[in-house]
Amino acid sequence: MQPYKAVLFDLDGTLLNTLDDLTDSVNTILQQHGFPLRDAPEIRSFLGNGADALLHASLPEDTDEETFALCLVEYKAYYQQHMEDKTRPYEGIWELLDSLRAAGIKTAVASNKFYTAVQGLCEKYFSGKVNVAVGECQTETLHIRRKPSPDMLFMAAEQLGVPLTDCVYIGDSEVDVETAQNAGIDCICVSWGFRDTDVLLRAGAKAIVDSPQELMEKLL
8 A cells, every 4th residue: 555645634533533413412302392312223224425315314214395494504503512412533533643643643633523513522622732623614615525535535635735645544434435536535434434344345444443553554
């Protein structure tokens, strides 16, 4: 595997185990509106395509657009306040990031989570360990399309000052595999996240690691 100057990471299911806080946040909004609740395995299967897709999958199929829009706003507000309740880095992640930093390799996060949540979580858990953090954003001043668009990877590489061809993307889902393909860069998938290995293989994953230590050995 070629030496890389920068490593771009997905966030949920790759660096952070966010499943419990995501499940609790979705269910809080569902309960407020009298909708059936979802269990953690269901939420796990809905993750990877951002907050909009998560809410669309979690709400009843006949939910009207006005109710969906309200639930999405409420969900983002609630999650922003509770995203650190149970979320933790996977074991070995801090050591991995410190080792990359010590080796002079730059790091960034590129996540389909909404932008302010990405910024907040990276500041909380990875301050001084990750150089750049990018999330999905659709505002008048900032337009970053969600994966599998390669926008986030382009932006992360540009902010790091590293050519995209010298970057590798690390993720845990079929969306991450497709995103790396769309960006034209290598991808390494992790097996500890929100997708099983068979799903990753069907998506075209060419490299899968089972621990942060194994990932460190591949990168260094």
